[in-house]
Amino acid sequence: MSQEKLFHLSRRQIVRGLLAATAFGVTTKFGTGCTASTSGQADAGANAGSGDGEQMTVGFIYVGPKDDYGYNQAHAEGAAGLTKALTWVKLVEEASVPETTAVTESMRSMIDIDGAKVLFPTSFGYFDPHILKMAQEYPDVQFFHCGGLYKEGTHPKNVGSYFGYIDEAQYIAGIVAGSTSKTGKLGFVAAKPIPQVLRNINSFTLGAKSVNPDVTTQVIFTGDWSLPLKEAEAANSMADQDVDVLTCHVDSPKVVMETAEKRGIFCSGYHANQSALAPKGYLTGAEWDWANIYTKLLTDIKSGKTLMSGDIPHLLRGGLKDGFCKVSDYGPAVSSDTKKAAEAAKAKFMDGSMVIYTGEIKDNKGNVVIPAGTSLKQQDPKLEEMNYLVEGVIGSIGS
């Protein structure tokens, strides 16, 4: 029982401890509170007018690390590009914030302590209920969410959503993959069979089939957005089955790209530029170009436009033409003929004459999903409910 003495605390010690903790808390709170409130005042001024030289605080929140070679890196690069383009933007960032009440706290402290007037909580799951709740609580702060979940009438007016048709870039990546592949087998490591993912798989496959009708795309669903071990297993087992171009739609394509390079096959990136991970096999990739979009948005806000007044559209969408996404620079394995074909398709996207989903398109069970003569343009809401894999894709969306 001598050990119990070790933990015995006298009342005096407890009182002393409590006092010390309080003093510590007060001093630290005082220190941070002081610096934050000055910047808060400055920002309040910046928001009201459009005076030059005044700083505007913009908050970015990411669900994962900022340098994951994936979704979060794409947004973080966008934020970095924004501060470079517009020097009056003061950036506050927080990474690895889970889609729980933690993000509510992050938003609150960005608004209250840092004085942010514009917030970009980037992860899909932040929207409902976290952003909606905060938007009601802070009606003068503008919230931009990446995803496209905004519904007119039901959601607060100071919430906007933006998303890009990155499947256009995937179509071009498909052209490159289809004409570079020697075995005619492409591989796609996908997280979950949801419409956005299926649309990327289908566009990639249609792009590949436009240059080589016999190409097949093998799909493996891992089941979640970030499962490095499963992604590596999926990449390896497809390499075993003679697949020679791998691409993916997971949060961080790093594992897939590195595994492809290790196995000596080609790969095509997603979200951000991964050419550094696979210097030999990287063909091209579908990248987001958020810096462009963020700079446009903030320039609009600076000039006095707001979501609340309706000057900034609540649903902001676009593809290659609108600068939402781009195609990575071609890798060393891409031939000049392939580059020409890809550039030709890109030019058609840029002038708006390209429509990926033009009938007749069959799904991989033989049913006609888009009849001949019908073409579904980029913005068509039907494409956002996609629940099939096109002919040429090996895989199934049913679990």
Add this chain to the structure above:
Amino acid sequence: MSSPAESALGWWGVLLAILAGTMRGGTPFLFVSLGECLTEKSGKINLGLEGTLLMGAMSAYAISYLTGSPWLGVLVAGISGLALGAIHGWLSQQPRVNDVAVGIAMIIFGSGLAFFFGKPFIKPTAPQLPTIDLAGWSQNPAVEAALKISPLFILGALLAPFLHWFFSSTRWGLYIRAVGDSPAAARAMGISPFKVRMLSVMAGSFLAGIGGASLSLYYPGVWTERISSGQGLMAVALVIFARWNPLQCLLASLLFGGAQALGPALQSVGIKEGYYLFNAAPYILTLVIMILTCSPQRTLTGAPGALGQEDA
């Protein structure tokens, strides 16, 4: 050499993937389960090995990146495990402190620490451990890739029989077993249960740290916050399945590693249905093992007598 038709393995690919998966994916299981086996033999439970695994993975990757020497990374991963083990070993032996509760706290502490220090190392690519190529005879790239074996796996495979011999035939092994079965008797023998348990927990954590190194420096060979996906916890269940026998730990680890490869491999040959089920294979296996090995009528054979009990 071979035409596409020959090199496409088809169903053989599934077997190959499982075989490769046993060695690739089984290595972290092997080290963590051997570490947990050692810990539990001394009568303590360390659920915190999940956190240790992450800390090991992070420190191995970081050191390998900073120094360029993956082996130094492995060593540091072990040492970081040792440090976490020391905390668990000391804390869980305080009066009225429960092993399991401390273990859960250590999962959170270990993973939090790993995430905190691991931030700058997510992006860079660290030098990986060299692999031993056993497929010089084969022209098939798939077979070659499958038979690239990690030296850590061989180390673990040798460690299992060594631990078995250690427990059954050495004085130190006897001390550990005595402390685990009956601390009172051990104390009467003049052994300090505190010291023996402390050292066992630390050594076990050292091994779990090396398991983490095999995740980040061999397969899948990256450091991300989702790298362990519960393998540390599964390894604890695995020790029960293996009846606290290091040799059976080796077999069980191989089984679990193979089960992990099953889902993706089956999808790649066109088994399209039920991939969620196949992906869940390792977890289902854990549950089945728990059901089969647990019975209210009898206690588990091989379980250390004083496992997880309050030191009298």
